Amino acid sequence: MHLVDSIAYFTIIDYVIFALLLVASMAIGLYYAFTGGRQRTTQEFMYADRSMKCLPLSLSLMATFQSAVAIIGTPAEVYANGTQYWFIGCSYILGLLIPAHIFIPLFYRLHLTSVYQYLELRFCKAVRICGTVTFIFQMVIYMGVGIYTPALALNAVTGFHLWGAVLATGLVCTLYTALGGLKAVVWTDVFQTVVMFTGQLAVIIVGVHQAGGLSDAWVKVRDGGRISGIDLNPDPTVRHTFWTLGVGGVFLMLSLYGVNQAQVQRYLSSRTEKEAVMSCYMVFPCLQVALMLSCLMGLVMYACYGNNSPLEQQYITSKDQMVLYFVMDMLQNFPGLPGLFVACLFSASLSTISSAFNSLATVTMVSTFSAGFHFWMNSSFKEPPFITFIFKNVVFRFKAALSIFGMVGGPLLGLFCLGIFFPCANSIGAVIGLAAGLVMSFWVGIGGFLSRMPSSVQVLPLNSTNTVPAASGNITGPAVIDAASRPVGLNGLYSLSYMWYSALNSSTVVLIGLVISFMTGKKHGPEELLIVLYTYTEERNQKTQLDSQKPSNSSART
Ligand SMILES: CC(C)(CO)[C@@H](O)C(=O)NCCC(=O)O
Ligand code: NA
Numbered sequence: 001m002h003l004v005d006s007i008a009y010f011t012i013i014d015y016v017i018f019a020l021l022l023v024a025s026m027a028i029g030l031y032y033a034f035t036g037g038r039q040r041t042t043q044e045f046m047y048a049d050r051s052m053k054c055l056p057l058s059l060s061l062m063a064t065f066q067s068a069v070a071i072i073g074t075p076a077e078v079y080a081n082g083t084q085y086w087f088i089g090c091s092y093i094l095g096l097l098i099p100a101h102i103f104i105p106l107f108y109r110l111h112l113t114s115v116y117q118y119l120e121l122r123f124c125k126a127v128r129i130c131g132t133v134t135f136i137f138q139m140v141i142y143m144g145v146g147i148y149t150p151a152l153a154l155n156a157v158t159g160f161h162l163w164g165a166v167l168a169t170g171l172v173c174t175l176y177t178a179l180g181g182l183k184a185v186v187w188t189d190v191f192q193t194v195v196m197f198t199g200q201l202a203v204i205i206v207g208v209h210q211a212g213g214l215s216d217a218w219v220k221v222r223d224g225g226r227i228s229g230i231d232l233n234p235d236p237t238v239r240h241t242f243w244t245l246g247v248g249g250v251f252l253m254l255s256l257y258g259v260n261q262a263q264v265q266r267y268l269s270s271r272t273e274k275e276a277v278m279s280c281y282m283v284f285p286c287l288q289v290a291l292m293l294s295c296l297m298g299l300v301m302y303a304c305y306g307n308n309s310p311l312e313q314q315y316i317t318s319k320d321q322m323v324l325y326f327v328m329d330m331l332q333n334f335p336g337l338p339g340l341f342v343a344c345l346f347s348a349s350l351s352t353i354s355s356a357f358n359s360l361a362t363v364t365m366v367s368t369f370s371a372g373f374h375f376w377m378n379s380s381f382k383e384p385p386f387i388t389f390i391f392k393n394v395v396f397r398f399k400a401a402l403s404i405f406g407m408v409g410g411p412l413l414g415l416f417c418l419g420i421f422f423p424c425a426n427s428i429g430a431v432i433g434l435a436a437g438l439v440m441s442f443w444v445g446i447g448g449f450l451s452r453m454p455s456s457v458q459v460l461p462l463n464s465t466n467t468v469p470a471a472s473g474n475i476t477g478p479a480v481i482d483a484a485s486r487p488v489g490l491n492g493l494y495s496l497s498y499m500w501y502s503a504l505n506s507s508t509v510v511l512i513g514l515v516i517s518f519m520t521g522k523k524h525g526p527e528e529l530l531i532v533l534y535t536y537t538e539e540r541n542q543k544t545q546l547d548s549q550k551p552s553n554s555s556a557r558t
């Protein structure tokens with residue numbers, strides 16, 4: 001799968017820049033392996049000695065769920081359908097305020113080691129195990145998507161062996177994560193975020209220049225109808241509207257920034273609760289910059305190609321290659337810049353995979369080495385054609401990543417909400433609620449996937465007329481659902497926008513959880529339980545604060 005021959009391949013400078021990224025990431029890992037407490041305690045390895053400051057944490061929080069999938073997927077989406085997707089930025093407000101003022105204070109004061117410990121304190125061990133298993137499931141699938149995307153990119157640009165790139169990423173990532181612990185993960189995230197932003201910015205600047213300058217570029221995207229107005233269509237089956245993005249997106253954000261172990265671990269590693277809240281606030285501008293850069297790249301791509309997409313000209317064979325083709329096309333006279341962009345893609349994914357590794361290591365309390373090793377082994381299996389199909393299509397991957405957050409993260413969010421906001425909920429309700437949420441999620445998610453399958457395969461030739469969603473709610477990305485067939489009944493449920501998955505599935509858990517709790521009756525004063533928990537942990541916090549002033553000799557790293 002190579003780009004056409006007219007496209008310049010990597011030069012030596014490009015390889016050097018790309019290698020520098022991997023070397024620098026390794027170096028940061030090694031630095032934290034040999035400084036500070038040398039990663040000898042779980043406190044340091046998992047929680048960076050609870051000494052992190054807000055700026056690196058916020059960049060790291062942003063980087064965790066920003067992988068190459070978003071960097072390639074968002075521009076492809078904006079190129080095809082305009083800037084409607086940008087409205088997801090609205091969901092960041094509540095999606096970060098709620099974690100900052102509800103989840104962080106609770107988790108921070110409970111002095112948890114893993115966020116799933118809350119489930120044990122609030123319900124029982126069984127609920128914790130169910131929650132943990134669900135989380136592992138979510139992160140492993142997500143990592144698969146995240147690791148595959150930049151490998152595919154490198155393969156397209158350089159012909160570098162696909163699974164070789166997957167293994168190289170896995171290996172580098174595993175090493176620095178295992179050696180340097182959370183400190184290394186956070187500081188590589190910071191470095192990788194800088195590389196990510198620089199790479200995107202470079203492409204945008206060169207692209208605007210090629211399109212004839214800012215004002216020309218603006219006129220082209222405006223006349224091409226790529227600047228979308230706010231779409232207030234209340235129909236929940238329309239993929240991207242203000243409601244699906246701005247409201248459905250809040251639930252997506254809550255599942256990621258409120259209750260996901262990778263993020264909670266970062267909040268918990270802050271020096272103070274205030275600093276944790278601040279870092280959550282700081283994620284807002286960081287996420288907005290990331291969103292802006294990827295949307296701008298889509299617009300610049302449109303300004304350069306208009307409706308003569310390289311796909312239509314058959315220079316490339318899938319939407320997947322759109323951004324890469326654009327990058328190679330624009331940057332071929334700038335040696336080093338293609339390398340910078342590939343480094344940008346790998347940065348985005350390394351920062352995601354390392355966070356996932358570290359959080360998985362924490363919840364399972366097995367070493368990162370073994371988590372990495374298992375993943376590495378799994379990823380070297382030959383994948384079935386079905387999976388290849390999903391992975392090879394970027395629009396699918398983009399949707400897949402966000403769908404996983406909603407399908408598996410959503411029920412988890414529901415489980416936590418059930419515990420936090422409903423004192424009357426009991427353990428049986430929690431377990432059955434979670435199960436119901438997962439069933440609902442896979443029913444709707446897979447049902448939706450299958451019912452859209454035929455139309456998703458076909459590639460829609462871009463026509464020269466305005467295809468902005470506002471004018472045509474039936475445009476669903478690359479696939480067009482027949483305008484006449486407004487889905488009814490089960491099909492209506494199946495065509496629910498994937499942006500609502502998190503909201504639907506978390507509500508299912510809460511509702512079913514409450515019903516079962518009422519049915520199974522007698523609760524042992526759970527209202528008091530939280531108060532007891534608070535007082536208990538207040539005392540323990542004071543004790544640990546005293547303890548931490550003494551030199552620690554807690555258990556060795558697992
Ligand atoms: C999850 C959000 C929406 C958070 O802003 C964004 O980072 C995104 O679109 N992520 C896609 C998945 C990924 O890049 O791995
Ligand atoms: Na990332």
